[in-house]
Amino acid sequence: MLTDLSFDELQIYIKNLGLPSFRADQLFDAIYSGKTLDEISNLPKGLKAIIEPSYPKYSILQALKSKDGTEKFLIRFDDGAVVECVLMKYKYGYSICLSTQVGCRMGCKFCASTLGGLARNLSSGEILGQMLLVNRHLGGSRKERKITNIVLMGSGEPLDNYDNVLKFIKLASSSKGLNISERNISLSTCGLVDKIYSLAEENLDITLTISLHATRDTDRQAIMPIANRYNLQDIVQACKYYYAKTKRKIYFEYTLIKGVNDSKDDAKRLKALTSGFLCHVNVIVLNPVSERSLQKTTRLEAYQFVELVKKEGVSATVRRTMGEDIEGACGQLRNKFLGIRN
Ligand code: SAH
16 A cells, blocks of 8 residues: 555655656655555646555544543554544643554453454555545644654554554654654553564664553463463563663553452552553553453542552653543454454
8 A cells, every 4th residue: 555655655656657756756745645546646647547546445443532531543444454542631731542453462351452352464555544634634734743643552463563663653753744753652552472572673763552451470370371471580581782882761551450460569669660661550440341250440549559669769650541431452352343352
């Protein structure tokens, strides 16, 4: 699809069609403004007919707005696959949470995205496409960029789709395109350790976020199958390496599950796991997925846990929950659409 191409690659594509290079500018502008082929007025009909099979026909199937302003979109790709993405409004502007795969094969017990397994990877252009559609939905274009921040925290495991995600980061940060600063892009992983080492070598200024969710290997194994492949010490070593290479603060996501990972001892062990590099712990209140038996804590309990963690000298906050009234947690809206019980 044409969304997979960088500007340079699009120029080559246009050149190979025997067309002048200004056509590449026009086409790139149309793609990055989220226009449909029909809406492009400055390209000849003959050219449109040639590019038609490669021009994306992604669409927003459904848009839901939460009371808190968060918006969730169900996006359909050309083969009929659907994913969701979430738009969050902050003081500084809009941040978008993008999916990187259709479904997920990581199998985390608390997560709705993984209930139907992995259908397929998204291409770089499909990850970008979510953003182009939502930017357009907000009245933006290539020149008028409405979204300033990206979090790769939607459905899927970004490091399980490494090459496409990396290419997406290049596309999104390209000054010719939406020009999102790498510093404003976060990638969240459940901890594919070998891929964290690879990412450290890519010379990117992005923020690495690790879904930690437990402080003992046995507890982590009970909720995250990936913990059988890599233990907590493997993750800590990889974080230290990533930090040494990039000098970027690392973020940990820590979803509180009642009676599983919320004890005083957990707070103490968090200290040991997060020492030796700059990091911050985001404590999240579980958004219960009804098919799973895991219990959430109250917000008050989350604040109390954060106090314990802070007492240990670890930087930590409770993360704002957004969009709870619109099936806000990973994968919930898509499941509803597909008839998979959350
Ligand atoms: N696969 C990646 C990114 C997608 S999940 C990862 O694991 O990081 C994005 C974040 O939401 C992760 O921290 C994940 O653990 C968390 N999450 C998923 N389901 C949740 C739920 N029901 N309640 C709270 N957090 C959840």
